[in-house]
Amino acid sequence: MAQLTYRASVSLAIAQSMRKDQKVFFIGEDVGAAGGVFKATVGLLEEFGKERVMDAPISEQAILGAAMGAAMTGLRPIAEIMFSDFLAVCWDIVANQIAKTRYMSDGQINIPLVIRTANGGGSKFGAQHSQSLENWSMMIPGLKVVAPSCPSDVLGLMDSAVKDPDPVIFYEHKSLYAFKEEIEQTDISIPIGEANTLHEGKDITIIGLALMAQRAKEAALILKDKHDINAKVIDLRSLVPLDLQTIKKSVIETGHVLTVEENPRLCGWGAEISSLISEHCFKNLKGPVTRVTTPHVPLPSADILEDNTIPSVELIVNEVIKKLKGE
Amino acid sequence: MVDKLNDDIGEEKRLQLWEMMLKLRLVEKKAYDLFLQNLIKGTSHLALGQEAIAGAFGVALKQGDYTFCTYRGHAHTLARGSSIEGVLGELMGRQCGLMKGKGGSMHLTDVDNGVMGSYAIIGAHLTIANGTALASKYNKTNEVSVCFFGDGTTNIGAFHEALNMAKIWNLPIVFVCENNLYMEYTPIHEVTAVEHPAADRAGAYDLDKIIVDGNDADEMLRTAEKAISKAREGKGPSLIEAKTYRHSGHSRADPGKYRPDEEVKDWMENKDPIKNYRAKLLDFNINEKIISEIEEKIKDQVEKATEISMASPIPEIKEIYTDVWANGGSEWHN
Known part of the structure; x- marks a missing residue:
């Protein structure tokens, strides 16, 4: 039994998914060498290398577009949007492209990707770095919307999100990154859709x-x-x-x-x-x-x-x- | 004059290109006719006059390569080998359509033939095409991704994000700007800081400045083959600007009256890629009978496909609720 923070459970959850499946890779801004601005992805670059942990430019459309295109071929990307507020600059890719392409193509294309993003207030960051935006994605048919409240849920829901054949937006709460929990087993799976x-x-x-x-x-x-x-x-x-x-x-x-x-x-x-x-x-x-x-x-x-x-x-x-x- | 002794393309490939371009032309004309008969609803954006670009890439690409096009994508879809009834059926909202009526004219998709979608929001698909290219690099396979777009796209942010990412990651991708001189209803030069909307931006991303006559099918084929080879050999992305002209308006709703009559006449009469290529085939001493036989064959194919499409049933209403999710359904709660 070990005590795990919500922050550490994020990097562990990603690592566990990447160890299990070579098709999983991770892309985002400052996620590799810097370990993430919330230090939620520390150690991933060291373990998996630059081919699977990609530091991207400040280009949210290009990040999600690349993740979507890769997912269309059967890879399982995890893409980070640093703050959920930044979804606004790539909302076309999320709402028009990722969400609708399976339907419009009559099921020819699956898009198995995860978009992780730091969501919510409590850090006194002001109106553009603190929003709680789950409802933006909830109203778009074709997106699954997950928001874990504790480290074990991060582990279990991330496992399911990465394995899910559909696009999942994974809202991590900034004010929970320091939240601790005693965890017996880390390699767990929690089905998406069970309260x-x-x-x-x-x-x-x-x-x-x-x-x-x-x-x-x-x-x-x-x-x-x-x-x-x-x-x-x-x-x-x-x-x-x-x-x-x-x-x-x-x-x-x-x-x-x-x-x-x-x-x-x-x-x-x-x-x-x-x-x-x-x-x-x-x-x-x-x-x-x-x-x-x-x-x-x-x-x-x-x-x-x-x-x-x-x-x-x-x-x-x-x-x-x-x-x-x-x- | 043609240099028959140093012909790098050859009769076989030329006839292939001829057949391809003719198919794109005749299917688009048929689509226009079906609109006039009100058998196709919604909107459509015809590529009449721009066939040499999609046609050349259709000939140059291999099975397994990925293409992404815009809402003006009937031609690019057919150029990868999609069936005519698949395209016309989709435009007519029939079950034989590529997506059985779920997507329509602006979203033609045929994954089996590498057509990874037609995209109706300007710029988005450049970033998505990077993703299939990234997958080829990640998997160490050698497919090439090709992304077609219009001149208007060069002024949206996604264009710049995508080019930068393709270059820094050395992706196996070819970006093809079809500069038809008008961004919808507005002359592109009136709204763009540089003369060549794509090529003049290439240097900003450390890419070569490539401008080609997009209505010269042979030149287009050479340019396509060179960029595709470069990508396949792991030497990175290219950005091609192909100058062309659309014979019709921007979309079904647009008669194109903002263009000077003389300009339209010049492009239609003197720079039509199909008319000019037919003359070129004759210059290369290709038997006119062979050229005409191909014409008859394509006409026949288009008529048959039209009959198949018209006879194909309309979708069942229950299809509304299918294929939101990979499990085939659309449920959002238990």
Whole structure:
């Protein structure tokens, strides 16, 4: 048993995939010699060499285009986009090319690639290096969307993402890179599309993703200790495919639902979940599905501003109490 | 005058090129006719007048090589050996189409023949073509990737990102700019800082400046073969600028009225690659009967393929929900 950080689990997960399959290579900016700006890819160049760990120019379109073309021939590239915000400069390659080519070609072409990217706030980087952008990719048919909340999920979901025959966007949370976990076995696989329960409870269902799933779990511990509320916390792990069955099962038990999202309010993934619950579990609901999100603003930089924009544990606790006790 | 004694191309290859170009011409003409009959919906971007470029590469490339083209890609797809009914059927939205109606005119794809797609967002496919070239290098195989695009593409960022990456990684790729003098409706020189939109940028990426008469099929073939050999031998990428002209407008919706009548007339009458190549074949003493037989053969093929396409059923509605994912379906939740 070893303690592993989320950061170290990223490089280990990539290394494990590259050891298993010669078709896997890794491409990105500053990923090789520098070991990544978040030091999440340290050691890969040394182990696999320049042919399989490629330092690319600041050319996000060229990086993802090259990854896509290579994937079309059957290779399994892992491409890094340093900050998820930079997806905006290569969104054509993601949304128009990678996502749609299989469909438009009537299934002639598979695109088995992984796009890893550092996502989310907490580092006071300001509005262009802190966004939580899972919902951008969720709305494009043809993309799988994964966002792990802990080191073991990084290991297990990366294994599945690399083996997946379809394109996967793998959102790593910047504020989780230092998160530690005791891990017994590192070479694990977790199917994409299976949510994880982080805390059991029958009073309310709290649904989160990545950092927000961890905060929801912390909130559930406080709710139990101090407020006698038993919250079930579901970590979705992936938005596409979505584990609707796990959500439904819990909502039928609890009748109350709160989604916790790091993205701004409009068109966040919680809105889709809320709509699905209305369609599938309306008679089980004891009240409206509610959402905690960031306000509909760009993310500000100063400590006090950012900390009060991204949903906190305290905010989640208060929202749950307000829902259940009307306080 | 032709130099028959020092002919580096030869009758066999010339007739192959003739047959290829004629096929591209006659299928595009048929596509135009089918549009007028409202049998083809949506849009189309015809390559009438530009056949020598796709044709020359079609002759020069080997099975297994990869090609990427634009939304003006019917000719480039046929040039790799795709069936005429596969192309016309796709334009007509029939089951016999290359993608059974899922992609349409702007996205012709035929992986079995190395046609890795037709791309409708300017610039994207240059970066993607680098990827197949990278795969050949990674796998230590010797396929060549060829990427066709228009003059307008040279002003978008992806063009520059792709050329830089191809050069620094010494990729086995040939970039082919078909400069037809107009970026959609606008003369390219009015919106470009340099005279030769592709060739004048080559130096910025340490590539040779290559300009060729894209309507001279023999010159086009020589240029294509040289660049392909260079890539196959591991000597890196090339950027070719081929000067040409489209006989029709930018797309179905465009009659092309922004071009001076005299200019259009000159290109149609004096610089038509098909007309000029026929004359050249005769100059090389190739029997006119052989030339005419090929013409009749292609006409017959186009008519038969049209009949097959028209008789082919339309897609079933359930096809909407297939092939988003590799498992063949489109489900996004359990």
